[in-house]
Amino acid sequence: MKARLRRSAALLAGSLIPLVCLAGPPASAAPPDPLADAFTRAAATYEVPRDLLVALGYAETHLDGHNGAPSASGGYGVMHLVSSPAGHTLERAASLTGQPVATLKADDAANVVGGAAVLRAYADELGLDATARKGAGKWYAAVAEYGNASTAEVARLYADTVYDLMATGVRTATPDGETVTVTAQTVRPDRGAYAQTRDLDRSFAAAAVDYPSAHWVPASSSNYAVSSRPTSNVIDRIVIHVTQGSYAGTISWFQNPAAQVSAHYVVRSSDGDITQMVREKDRAFHARDYNSRSVGIEHEGFVDNASWFTDSMYRASAALTRSIADRYGIPKDRAHILGHVEVPGNDHTDPGPNWDWAKYMQYVGGDNGGGSNPHTPQSVCGSGYTVVDSAALGSAGTVYLLYNTANGNNCVATIKSSSLGTATATTAYLEVQGKSRVTDSGNFAYYAGPVRAAAPGKCVKWGGKAGASVYNSPFEHCGS
Template sequence: MMMKKLLLAGVLIVGAQQAALVGTAQATAAPLPAAFDKAASTYEVPRDLLVALGYAETHLDDHGGQPSAMNGFGVMHLVSNPSSHTLEEAAKITSLTAAKLKTDDASNVLGGAAVLRAKADKLGLTATERKDPAKWYEAVAAYGGAANETTARVYADAVYEVLAAGVNTAGVKSTAKVVEPDRGKYNSDPRTLAATTDYPGALWAAASSSNYAVSNRPTDEKIDRIIIHVTQGSYAGTISWFQNSAAKVSAHYVVRSSDGQITQMVREKNRAFHAGVSSYNHRSIGIEHEGFINDASWFTDQMYRSSAALTKNIADRYGIPKDRSHIIGHVEVPGSDHTDPGSHWNWTKYMSYVTGGTGGGGGTNPYTAEKVCGDGYKVIDSQALGTAGTVYLLYNSTTANNCVATLKKTSLGKASATSAFLQVAGKTKVTDSGSFTYYAGPIRAAAEDKCVTWGGSVGSSTYTSPPEHCG
C-alpha cells in the first residue's frame, strides 16, 4: 500500500485462470443484483460485462466507502485524481452527488454504467453494436484510465477473462460466457519478453521516472530486506498508477491475484518509493500484491506461490536470510503508518513456500523448448504460466514452421494436467492436452506469412495469445 489515503486502481491484467471467481466478498446493504440489472437497462450496457468490470476492479466489495490507492470509490471504482475523473463524470451524467456515488452501492453501479456508456458513445457504438459484449472492448479499456495502451489492454483483458469465467459473489451471479473481443486499436500484443527483467518470467512495464530514484545497488547500497505490500486496488490499476508521474510511489514488482503473473516496474538496482521510510527504500526491494487487505479472496495460492518464488530468487541473489526479520510486511517498517499486508495475509504459508522451495515448483525440468520441438527451432516468444510453467512459441527459419511447447515447473516427474495448442490463421486449432510429467507438445505447423494464435496451460494457469507474428 503506497499512500495513506490514496490507493491503487485497475489495469495491466491479464491472462489468467479465474476459477477463483466464486468470491467471498460480503454483500453490502444495497441489493447489488437489482442495482446491476437497473444500471445495465438504464444505460444499455451488457449486464454481465458490467458485472465483470466491477469484479475485476473490486470483487464487488465497496470497502466501506474507503478510497483505493488511486482514490477510487465503490464496487465500480469511480476515480477522482489528477489524471482520472470518472467520479466527476458519473456525477455529471447521473445528476447524483459525488458523496452518494462514493457511498451508495446502487448509485455507484449506476454511475459506473453511465461512464462506460459514455465511453461507448465516444467510440460511436451503434444500438446494435451495444448489444454485443465483444464490441465494448475499447470502451472497457478507456474506463480503466490507463497510463498507456499496453496497460489499457491488460485492464480490458482482465475484464473479459472475468466475463468468460462467470461471477458468483456478493449475491451477484453471471453466467460464464467466452467472448472473442474486438480489440480495435489494442489488437497488437503488448507483452514484453522476460529478457528485460531482473526476474525470469516477469513482464516489464516501466514506472514513471518521477516515481523512483536511479541508483547503483547493491554496489553502492546493500539490499537486505524484501517488503511485502498489498496494492489496495487491482493489478492493472496499480501498474497504471505507478506509470503516472503524479503518484510519487512505485514498487519493484506487482503480482496478480488470479494466476500469480508478475510485472516488474523498477529495476532492482534502483530505489522504488514503496516503504514510506527513506532508509528502507535504500535497502529493500518492494513486492506489491493485487487486492485489498480486508478481503481474503484476493490472496490465492497461485499468488502466494508465485510471489514466494520471486522472493526466494531475490533472497538467493543478494544473500538475504529467508526469515521474518528480513522478509517483512509494510506494517513492520519502522515508522510506517501502513497496515499491509494485513491480517488475511498467511505468513505461515508464504514463508513455507519461500524456505521450502515449493514456491518455485521444486526441481528443474530436464527439457527445454528447443529439445521438445527439435533441431532448427528457436524461441521467438514465451509466456510464464504463473510459477506452474511456461509456454513457448518457436520458429524454424529453414522449414518456415512454428512449434508450441508447454514446459512444467511444478509436479515435475508426476503426471498432471498440461496442454499446448497452435492455430494458424484459416486452419483448425491443434491441441495436445493430457496428464504429462514434463511437457505438452510439440505442435508443429507451417505458418509462413500467416498469423498464429498459440498458448497452453499447466493446471489452472493458462495463456491464449491474440493473433500475432503475422508473416
C-alpha cells in the first residue's frame, strides 16, 4: 500500500524536476512577491495543480509559516516541510531546489517551491506522466505520500482532507494580510489502492473507545504507559492542548515511537471530528506531573493562529470534556479543566491567548446558546419505552436505544442538542439480526425517529448521526 519507490538525490536532480534558484534579493530590491504568486509560479514550474498545492498548504498550516518555527512534529513553513525522525522532506526539498535549509524554513515563497518540488517528486515516483499531472484527481497517492503518514488509514485521512478543501473552497488571510483563495470545485480523487483502506472519517470500532463518537487509532505503545486508572490513580483533571500541527499529522506523530508523546484524544478544527489514541485507563505522555491524574485532549491548530479554533471544535471538545467529567466525577470548573500552560512543571504555552475559555466552559456546562430540546427519547418513542442504551454524537446530539416491556418492541431515536429548530441532517436506524435495516434520515429540526421493531430472541444493531458525528453499534442487546 505504502511502497516508496525512492530515487537517489542524484537521479532526481537529473530527472524532469527542474532545479530552482530563489536567491534572496539585495536589500534595495522590491519586496518578495505575494504568497499567491508564489503558489502560481511553483505550480507552473513543477507542473503541480495550483489549487491542489494551496489546499495542501492550507490543510497543513492555514498558510502560516510561523516565522520559521517548527511544528510539534518538526515541520517548517507554509508547506510543513519536515525534518525529524519521522521524515526528511525539508532536506529533500533543499536537494531538489538548491535552496539552503535555512531559507526553506524561513522564506514562505521558497518553502512553497520546496513543497511543490517534493510533491512532484512523489508524482514521478508513482509514474504520473504529463497527461495525468494535468488532473488534480490523479495526484491523490502523491498527496497521501506527502503527509508521511504512519499507516495507510492516516494517509487516506490526510489526502481526503486536502481534496475536501478543494471541494469546499478556501479563502484565507495570511499573517501578512494577503487573501489567498481556491474556488470550490468538483474533483474526483483517484484513490487507487487507498480506495480499499479503512476510512477513519466514516467508521470506528465502538468497542475500543471510551467516548462513543470517537474513532480509534492507537498510539505507539512507546508513547504511553499501560495502567489501570482510576483504580491505580484517581482521574481528576482534564488538560486542554493545541497540537501545533494538523489533525492527520498529529495522529501520525503519536503513532511514531520516536515521538515519546501522546494524548488520549485529538479534535479536528473543521468539524470537531474526534480520534481517541490512548485508552483513558492508560497514562498518555502529555502533561508531565499530571500524566497519572489527567485525560489529555489535543486540538488541531497552532496557538498563534485563531483561525483554527472553530465553533465546531469548541462544541465537540466541550461535549467530550463533559462526558469525561461526568464519568469520573470531575468538577466542571477551571481548577479541574485547565490548559497545558497551567500544569505545574511544564514549559508549554498552549492553548494560548486565542483559546476562548469563556465560550468553552459555557459549552462544557451544557449551555450551547440555543436553548434546550423540548423532546426526549421517551416522548419520541411513546408511552412505555425506557432507555436501555445511548451514545453521544459529539456536541450535536445523542442517539438512544429504548425498549418497551409491554409489547416487546425496540425503538431508536436521535435527539439533537445543537442547531435546535433548524433543519439539519439527522439519522436514526435499527437493524434486527437477519432482517433489513430500517432508517429514518433527513433534515430535521429536533430529532430523527422513532424507528421501532420487535426482535424476539435476536440481537440488534442501532445508531444514528447528527452533525459530523456518527455512532454504529455492533450486534448487541440480544433477546430484548
